[in-house]
Amino acid sequence: MTQEDNTDARLKGRVKWFDPAKGFGFVVAEAGGSDILLHANVLRNFGQSSVADGARIEIAVQRTERGMQATVVFRIEPPEETAAVPLADFDDIDPEEMANAPLEPARVKWFDRAKGFGFANVFGKPEDVFIHVEVLRRSGLADLLPGEALAIRVIQGKRGRMAMEIHAWESALPR
Template sequence: MNDMLDRQAEDRIELAGHVKWFDPAKGFGFIVPDDGGSDILLHANVLRNFGQNSVADGARIRILAQRTDRGIQAAVVLSLEPPADAPAVPLADFAEFDPEYLASRPLEPARIKWFDKAKGFGFANIFGTDDDIFLHVEVLRSSGLAELQPGEAVALRVIQGKRGRMATEILPWDAVLRRAPQEDAQ
């Protein structure tokens, strides 16, 4: 069994590209590789192993891919970045804030209370509090995500806005661990 797993790991190649589309309801989507060639299948389980349930169309992605009987498939997500066309400051609510201040807000662990993509918003709760944190769909998109599920664990950067506490960034729950070394270096 271990020999088979070792061979599978050896057969994987690192690729970069962008997400063509991903549908959480269908449980899959496709990646367009930078080097050209056929689209690469991105299964929901591979994305979940990275700590996300969705990804925005156009997001930059680095993966380990493997050839299967059905073609090339993503086996491991190495990194994700929001789409290049995602607005840096998506809402007028953030216009009065210095972008450096917004980026310096601590990442706080939270759970999604509910999110309705059609309505364009939802709410989360920071762990240990009952306070609702407003989540706007444009913040979700600029964070590189497409949807959120009730109970999903995330990391949020939060400000006190004119209409209450609101997220300025929504990241996978383990973003604190992945970003800590980078932020410590700054």
């Protein structure tokens, strides 16, 4: 990309850091170069309010007067180092049962990153679904906002219904 070229280019990289409270973060391209600004509005257009540090990301970027900036998010994959972290709550659950659990559309009731957990409501079901911060990280997210729409894979855990996977809400829509 030349200095004069401000058309969107597609690239892959890793999230250096993202702060949902500040509403932005930065991506480092696989090919190197300067940091790329990732604004919360670009993430929201993708259907997420946050992204985990270290997550792999595919974005369109544009050179602006203030540097490189993401304009579109195409894909986010959870950070590799947290993808394999086991949760004791899943120890006694058949892996095939977990893999075959359907994605269900839900809304975040509340989530407290400092406490490490929160709850969501699945549409049409009365009971809350527990969301652990480690499940959030494994899903490539850093935080959730009240009212945020999600698609979650829910299992019956030792203490009730709990999310084991979280996606953008569009994933749960019938095709």
